[in-house]
Amino acid sequence: MNRLRGAGQRGLPGWLVAVAALVPLVVVGVFVVWPLGAIVARGLRPEGEWDLGAIGEVFGSRSARRALWFSTWQAAASTLLTLLVALPAARVAARYRYRGDGLVAAVTTVPFVLPTVVVATAFWSLLGRSGPLARLLGLVGVDDFDGRGSVGAVLAAHVFFNHAVVVRTVGSLWRHLDPRLDDAAATLGADGWTRFRLVTLPLLGPAIAAAGIIVFLFCFTSFGVVLILGDRTHATVEVEIFRQIRQLDLDVAAVLALAQMLAAVGLLGLWTVMTSRLGGARRLAADADHRRRPVGRRQWAEVVANLAVMALLLGIPMATLVVRSLRSRGAWSLTHYRSLFEGEGDRIVDPAAAVWASLRVASIAAMIALVVGVAAATALIRLGRRWSRLYDTAVMVPLGASAVTVGFGLLITLDTPPLDLRSSPVLVPIAQAMVALPFVVRILVPVLKAIDVRLREAAAVLGAPPLRVWRHVDLPLTARAMATATGFGFAVSLGEFGASSVLVRSGEPTLPVAIFRVLGRPGSENLGQAMALSTVLLLVTVAVLILVERARVGPGGSF
Amino acid sequence: MFDHRTRTRLSITLWVAALAVLASLGACSSGSEAGTGSDSPEGGAADPADTPGDTAEGTSGDTDDDTGNDVSEAESDEGAVELTLLTHGSFDISDAVLEAFTDETGHTVEVVRGGDAGELVNRSVLTAGNPEADVMFGVDNTFLSAALDADVFEARSESAVDEFADVIDPALLDEQNRVVPVDFGDVCLNYDRAWFEENDLAPPGSLVALTDPTYRGLTVVEDPTTSSPGMAFMLSTIAKFGEGADEGFENFWAALRENEVAVVAGWEEAYYGRFTWGSEGEGDRPIVVSYASSPPVDVIFGEYATPPDVAPTAVIEDGCFRQVEYAGVMAGTDNSDAAGELVDFMLTEDFQADIPLKMFVFPIRDDIELPEEFVKYTSVPEEPSRMEPAEIDANRSDWLDTWDEVMAG
Numbered sequence: 001m002n003r004l005r006g007a008g009q010r011g012l013p014g015w016l017v018a019v020a021a022l023v024p025l026v027v028v029g030v031f032v033v034w035p036l037g038a039i040v041a042r043g044l045r046p047e048g049e050w051d052l053g054a055i056g057e058v059f060g061s062r063s064a065r066r067a068l069w070f071s072t073w074q075a076a077a078s079t080l081l082t083l084l085v086a087l088p089a090a091r092v093a094a095r096y097r098y099r100g101d102g103l104v105a106a107v108t109t110v111p112f113v114l115p116t117v118v119v120a121t122a123f124w125s126l127l128g129r130s131g132p133l134a135r136l137l138g139l140v141g142v143d144d145f146d147g148r149g150s151v152g153a154v155l156a157a158h159v160f161f162n163h164a165v166v167v168r169t170v171g172s173l174w175r176h177l178d179p180r181l182d183d184a185a186a187t188l189g190a191d192g193w194t195r196f197r198l199v200t201l202p203l204l205g206p207a208i209a210a211a212g213i214i215v216f217l218f219c220f221t222s223f224g225v226v227l228i229l230g231d232r233t234h235a236t237v238e239v240e241i242f243r244q245i246r247q248l249d250l251d252v253a254a255v256l257a258l259a260q261m262l263a264a265v266g267l268l269g270l271w272t273v274m275t276s277r278l279g280g281a282r283r284l285a286a287d288a289d290h291r292r293r294p295v296g297r298r299q300w301a302e303v304v305a306n307l308a309v310m311a312l313l314l315g316i317p318m319a320t321l322v323v324r325s326l327r328s329r330g331a332w333s334l335t336h337y338r339s340l341f342e343g344e345g346d347r348i349v350d351p352a353a354a355v356w357a358s359l360r361v362a363s364i365a366a367m368i369a370l371v372v373g374v375a376a377a378t379a380l381i382r383l384g385r386r387w388s389r390l391y392d393t394a395v396m397v398p399l400g401a402s403a404v405t406v407g408f409g410l411l412i413t414l415d416t417p418p419l420d421l422r423s424s425p426v427l428v429p430i431a432q433a434m435v436a437l438p439f440v441v442r443i444l445v446p447v448l449k450a451i452d453v454r455l456r457e458a459a460a461v462l463g464a465p466p467l468r469v470w471r472h473v474d475l476p477l478t479a480r481a482m483a484t485a486t487g488f489g490f491a492v493s494l495g496e497f498g499a500s501s502v503l504v505r506s507g508e509p510t511l512p513v514a515i516f517r518v519l520g521r522p523g524s525e526n527l528g529q530a531m532a533l534s535t536v537l538l539l540v541t542v543a544v545l546i547l548v549e550r551a552r553v554g555p556g557g558s559f
Numbered sequence: 560m561f562d563h564r565t566r567t568r569l570s571i572t573l574w575v576a577a578l579a580v581l582a583s584l585g586a587c588s589s590g591s592e593a594g595t596g597s598d599s600p601e602g603g604a605a606d607p608a609d610t611p612g613d614t615a616e617g618t619s620g621d622t623d624d625d626t627g628n629d630v631s632e633a634e635s636d637e638g639a640v641e642l643t644l645l646t647h648g649s650f651d652i653s654d655a656v657l658e659a660f661t662d663e664t665g666h667t668v669e670v671v672r673g674g675d676a677g678e679l680v681n682r683s684v685l686t687a688g689n690p691e692a693d694v695m696f697g698v699d700n701t702f703l704s705a706a707l708d709a710d711v712f713e714a715r716s717e718s719a720v721d722e723f724a725d726v727i728d729p730a731l732l733d734e735q736n737r738v739v740p741v742d743f744g745d746v747c748l749n750y751d752r753a754w755f756e757e758n759d760l761a762p763p764g765s766l767v768a769l770t771d772p773t774y775r776g777l778t779v780v781e782d783p784t785t786s787s788p789g790m791a792f793m794l795s796t797i798a799k800f801g802e803g804a805d806e807g808f809e810n811f812w813a814a815l816r817e818n819e820v821a822v823v824a825g826w827e828e829a830y831y832g833r834f835t836w837g838s839e840g841e842g843d844r845p846i847v848v849s850y851a852s853s854p855p856v857d858v859i860f861g862e863y864a865t866p867p868d869v870a871p872t873a874v875i876e877d878g879c880f881r882q883v884e885y886a887g888v889m890a891g892t893d894n895s896d897a898a899g900e901l902v903d904f905m906l907t908e909d910f911q912a913d914i915p916l917k918m919f920v921f922p923i924r925d926d927i928e929l930p931e932e933f934v935k936y937t938s939v940p941e942e943p944s945r946m947e948p949a950e951i952d953a954n955r956s957d958w959l960d961t962w963d964e965v966m967a968g
Binding site: 243 | 674967
């Protein structure tokens with residue numbers, strides 16, 4: 001069996017696989033590792049000689065240790081909270097089919113791709129003294145509640161962001177678990193909790209761990225949310241890097257960026273081990289979709305309860321944004337939209353142009369992410385076990401690299417012809433594609449792995465040359481996953497803020513950058529406009545994600 | 560089964576088609592738009608503030624170079640050049656003014672916004688010698704020395720600044736002509752008039768008053784490590800109280816902390832998040848670190864049907880810090896002559912007069928007539944704190960560390 005499988009996988013010519021393997025490495029190397037390394041070198045080798053004294057100094061300093069400690073514990077707390085809230089939702093998504101489930105899936109994925117500026121602003125309104133939460137607490141006698149500038153606000157925002165990661169990663173596997181296992185255990189007399197503990201959990205364990213590690217990584221490297229919602233004694237490593245670079249203390253920033261990178265690579269290594277164990281569960285997973293309509297009061301209650309939690313946790317922050325955009329000086333009005341689109345005078349941003357720029361940049365980014373991602377996935381499933389883990393970690397590196405450092409690093413690496421990309425309009429989509437790449441790979445790999453090798457073999461026996469086999473077997477079977485991956489890359493790019501804010505040069509900002517610019521202008525009318533622009537972004541993102549949901553992969557992509 | 564597959568194929572086809580169309584359109588339009596001089600092509604349509612609209616939109620588009628890279632060879636004194644101006648997010652100038660520059664010199668200007676004032680300096684210091692742009696505008700006195708020391712700017716043998724010797728404060732000029740001052744503004748404490756009236760409380764008259772228990776929990780400031788007004792305010796406390804654990808600025812900040820000051824990352828969070836007026840009642844702090852020009856801005860952008868007699872916010876004159884913004888030719892540019900022309904243009908009456916209602920700071924020339932609504936609602940503090948750029952640069956890191964120690968407790 002193994003030998004046969006190997007023969008089938010070997011279908012493509014070796015040189016092509018080698019090229020496919022190299023493309024992602026080169027791209028990640030040039031656009032992530034090199035810039036990061038350049039800043040590290042600048043910081044630790046100021047006069048052309050390595051000055052490693054900074055390392056000891058940094059780890060001895062209070063602010064750095066504080067940042068490392070806070071990064072770690074808040075990430076752990078955020079991850080636990082997210083799993084707690086999102087696992088029941090994953091179960092509902094995996095088990096039940098109901099009217100509008102596609103829409104729910106799309107809308108609940110929106111938070112993950114929303115720009116941090118927008119989310120942080122929404123949480124500011126939400127947790128403020130006259131926000132809905134304060135009013136609710138006022139009813140039960142808690143006065144003067146203000147949740148802003150607290151660790152609680154940061155944790156809440158992290159759950160908001162990462163909910164979708166857990167639901168999608170765990171839910172897509174859960175959906176394909178054979179329900180007969182559960183039924184069999186029930187017949188044998190196991191109650192719900194026992195069945196979950198002894199049947200479902202062991203099968204889902206690796207998926208839950210994998211999702212948890214990714215969430216931990218996101219929270220560990222969190223920047224915008226912590227900067228805006230946290231109080232100033234609670235800084236993550238990334239925020240501290242930003243502060244240090246601002247003060248032009250590159251040595252401290254370099255050490256911290258290096259420390260963060262090492263932590264991330266360690267986590268990602270662990271993560272690839274976890275995902276490789278998913279294979280075991282997958283073999284048990286039948287190909288068919290086992291979702292069914294909820295039956296009886298208990299199942300409906302489960303669905304409704306989960307929808308309610310999601311509405312509260314994910315819906316309210318988004319609704320706050322929309323409501324805020326529709327309020328002008330204490331009354332409902334469309335003023336902000338009108339002034340956005342009609343515009344008076346030289347506007348600082350042209351919203352229509354920003355929507356257009358966003359769509360354009362996102363489509364280029366999605367294309368790049370798809371091409372590089374297909375190359376990576378193709379190579380990944382053909383590499384040996386050990387190499388594939390190493391390779392997998394390398395491709396995931398963009399998730400853990402300090403975005404602030406990479407952003408500044410790009411300015412000093414890609415600055416000489418023929419690679420002076422600083423003024424090139426292509427740098428922004430490339431940077432965004434790097435952010436989207438890990439997800440694209442994650443969506444494609446399981447689907448490629450699941451292709452029955454016998455199809456390839458049959459095609460080969462019938463005389464089809466390798467490329468033709470690829471075109472007629474691999475491509476049609478993965479086209480749907482590619483569409484999903486592209487759409488998801490598109491959505492990620494649409495909401496990407498960190499890299500774009502450093503790299504968007506000329507007067508054509510993308511929506512998140514435009515929102516940030518409007519937000520930075522004085523005057524309450526501008527604040528309303530920023531909220532209106534955010535709402536526009538929200539709607540565009542929902543539309544894209546609904547399309548993604550319609551094209552969603554059959555045999556369980558892991559995202 | 561059949562139905563399912565048809566749908567799949569349909570959705571894939573739609574996706575690919577949509578992306579291809581978008582990407583190809585993207586490729587075309589980003590190519591053609593790289594050469595335009597202004598950032599919002601339709602922006603000048605109905606502008607109440609600037610010169611009567613001669614729709615000079617065509618002028619900036621008629622140079623047909625598609626990137627900035629090929630102009631270096633064509634450089635000559637007469638040759639029209641596409642200039643890149645690196646600046647911060649708050650930079651804004653009327654399209655008509657930039658078009659006037661293009662009409663006059665033939666050069667077009669592409670505006671590149673590189674974050675806030677602090678980030679701008681970072682970028683320019685990191686890329687010193689191989690700059691991203693030809694001209695940089697927006698480095699202020701808190702970061703000027705760092706930029707000068709890193710050789711970000713090119714020394715110029717002559718500049719228009721000499722023509723305006725009698726209308727620009729000579730103390731602000733750089734001997735080597737590397738930078739010229741363009742505008743100034745004051746970072747000041749602001750307060751919410753209505754809040755103090757409603758609560759029957761007199762607004763604080765001085766910095767020290769902020770530490771008075773009467774004003775406990777009423778002030779919000781920006782973190783100097785992440786915000787440029789935050790930095791200016793900290794500098795102002797140093798200018799006022801000096802250093803020293805007993806009575807220096809450390810002492811003041813310790814008392815402020817004791818009095819429950821709120822510290823947030825940036826101006827937006829302070830003004831829109833915590834300031835009672837700016838956040839439309841959601842905030843809890845009627846005193847905020849902002850600008851002396853915030854009151855007129857609040858009126859002009861404040862959604863008023865008829866302008867009020869006094870602005871809703873007011874300035875506390877004690878503890879203001881004067882920020883001066885500079886522009887210069889970036890060292891290593893291929894277009895030094897044209898870049899110099901743009902820097903000089905920033906001192907012309909056209910540009911200077913456009914500054915107040917666009918960037919809400921004062922033109923550096925004192926012979927420029929200020930717009931009425933700007934004058935009516937704004938106040939210029941008589942004795943703002945000032946500090947030498949060299950002194951700031953020498954101590955910035957230590958001061959921030961001290962501040963951090965005090966505030967971390």
